[in-house]
Amino acid sequence: MKQLLSRLSVASAVAVGSSALAQDAVQWRVEDGGNGHWYAVHQQTSPLGWDAAMQFAQSIGGYLSTLASATEDSWVRTRVVTPMGIPPITSGPWLGATCEGTTWGNWRWVTGEPWVYSAWAGGEPNNGGGQEHYVQMYQGQNLSWNDNQLDGRGTTFSAIIEWSADCNADGIVDYGQILTGELEDTNANNIPDCCEAGTACGCSADISGNGTVDAVDLAAVLSSWGNAPTGKVNADVNRDGIVDAIDLAEVLGAWGACP
Ligand SMILES: [Ca+2]
Ligand SMILES: [Ca+2]
Ligand SMILES: [Ca+2]
Ligand SMILES: [Ca+2]
Numbered sequence: 001m002k003q004l005l006s007r008l009s010v011a012s013a014v015a016v017g018s019s020a021l022a023q024d025a026v027q028w029r030v031e032d033g034g035n036g037h038w039y040a041v042h043q044q045t046s047p048l049g050w051d052a053a054m055q056f057a058q059s060i061g062g063y064l065s066t067l068a069s070a071t072e073d074s075w076v077r078t079r080v081v082t083p084m085g086i087p088p089i090t091s092g093p094w095l096g097a098t099c100e101g102t103t104w105g106n107w108r109w110v111t112g113e114p115w116v117y118s119a120w121a122g123g124e125p126n127n128g129g130g131q132e133h134y135v136q137m138y139q140g141q142n143l144s145w146n147d148n149q150l151d152g153r154g155t156t157f158s159a160i161i162e163w164s165a166d167c168n169a170d171g172i173v174d175y176g177q178i179l180t181g182e183l184e185d186t187n188a189n190n191i192p193d194c195c196e197a198g199t200a201c202g203c204s205a206d207i208s209g210n211g212t213v214d215a216v217d218l219a220a221v222l223s224s225w226g227n228a229p230t231g232k233v234n235a236d237v238n239r240d241g242i243v244d245a246i247d248l249a250e251v252l253g254a255w256g257a258c259p
Pocket of ligand 3: 165166167171172173174177
């Protein structure tokens with residue numbers, strides 16, 4: 001964990017200057033009624049615009065948080081933002097909501113999730129000055145929401161980052177799998193190496209993807225013998241371009257349930 005955070009600090013310094021993730025990311029666990037996503041507050045000493053915040057989030061494999069339901073909003077306020085103790089005189093943190101490029105008030109989440117919930121502060125959104133197309137929490141109003149202009153008016157210093165990517169489609173958010181070391185992330189962008197390389201993640205001998213290395217996978221190797229099939233998951237278990245005895249040995253050596 002410590003190693004990961006120091007790597008994140010480096011990434012953050014590269015992206016936006018004097019900045020760092022201000023806390024360990026926390027997971028809204030499925031067993032607690034959550035979505036399995038991870039969240040953290042990013043905070044810096046210089047003013048932070050919405051677009052710079054979004055770029056930073058993407059550079060570390062996430063996006064500005066989408067508080068798409070009352071339950072998610074409440075959990076993030078209580079478990080992610082409040083423990084940060086952001087000074088109440090500041091506006092922010094930024095959220096992943098905008099009406100950029102469309103009629104003002106046509107709010108949307110950056111993930112495309114349906115806009116069915118909002119928690120505007122009293123008198124907001126008010127499009128003050130006519131350019132308030134970006135959404136943030138308002139520290140001064142119990143973290144209810146405000147629309148603000150792109151540069152945050154020089155009084156916004158923070159953003160909530162959310163991670164939900166599951167590039168290997170195993171139903172587990174990759175961020176946590178990298179944290180535990182289950183998936184390698186050599187370049188520390190929170191995208192597993194296997195996904196960036198287009199190779200299978202984890203149990204690569206499970207060619208059929210049914211969670212077990214079994215006769216189906218053995219048959220796949222034998223039927224593709226000599227070919228060099230392309231694609232994310234295929235019979236070329238060790239990705240050397242040919243299906244041969246090495247792949248056969250990989251299947252036999254990994255026989256049984258995937259770890
Ligand atoms: Ca969300
Ligand atoms: Ca406003
Ligand atoms: Ca995953
Ligand atoms: Ca990576």
